Amino acid sequence: MPQRLDPQALAKRNRRMLGGAFGVVFGMVGLAYASVPLYDLFCKVTGYGGTPMIGLAAPGAASEAEVTVRFNAATQPGLPWRFAAQQPAIRVKLGEEALAFYTARNSADAPATGISTYNVTPEVVGRYFHKVACFCFEDQTLTPGQSVDMPIAFWVDPRIAEDPVTRDIRTITVSYTFFRSLNDAERSGALANAGAHVGRATR
Known part of the structure; x- marks a missing residue:
């Protein structure tokens, strides 16, 4: 018989998953905004x-x-x-x-x-x-x-x-x-x- 999770533990796990998902989204958005200046810096440093x-x-x-x-x-x-x-x-x-x-x-x-x-x-x-x-x-x-x-x-x-x-x-x-x-x-x-x-x- 499957073990039932405690409602508090389930809520805590869901919060962790939601936080992780938001972290990934914000990280991707930040990387998108940073990609242009980082590429520009790369070009200036390397002459690319x-x-x-x-x-x-x-x-x-x-x-x-x-x-x-x-x-x-x-x-x-x-x-x-x-x-x-x-x-x-x-x-x-x-x-x-x-x-x-x-x-x-x-x-x-x-x-x-x-x-x-x-x-x-x-x-x-x-x-x-x-x-x-x-x-x-x-x-x-x-x-x-x-x-x-x-x-x-x-x-x-x-x-x-x-x-x-x-x-x-x-x-x-x-x-x-x-x-x-x-x-x-x-x-x-x-x-x-x-x-x-x-x-x-x-x-």
Whole structure:
């Protein structure tokens, strides 16, 4: 004959099961909310997905090996700016800090504010491209007709030549896109591979 459970023991067991179920649900919800920033952090730490590494000083040229770094510029429709790279490409030695410039001009008759994102391609070089300073992820407001130079300081890790996956890569492309707001950038998907801001440097 089956043993009958005490009503209090049964109620206690049900409370434990209910608590466990709620714990699983809340854990899954928390993981869902955390997955995006955790993935973003993973990309920034590893360079995965073309996200440049940031904040490290250049060690100085480790060899005579060089790569070509190309510069792309784009502007979201609706932002009345002319935005372009001052140089289409430069040759840089591995391990040596380099400096390049973009120019932005407000062609409207009223102040206009933009904010930029960036990434590098091929995506596999993200871990070896170190951005020291640039103008990204900060609002830039230009008065009517105002033109400004926007520099980017960077270096390419010499280990790019030792990695079997990247050692034959001779050209890296750096792409900047100006949006009217970060919300616009997020809606466009541009933030997925973008790197973190490390310091404004405009003149």
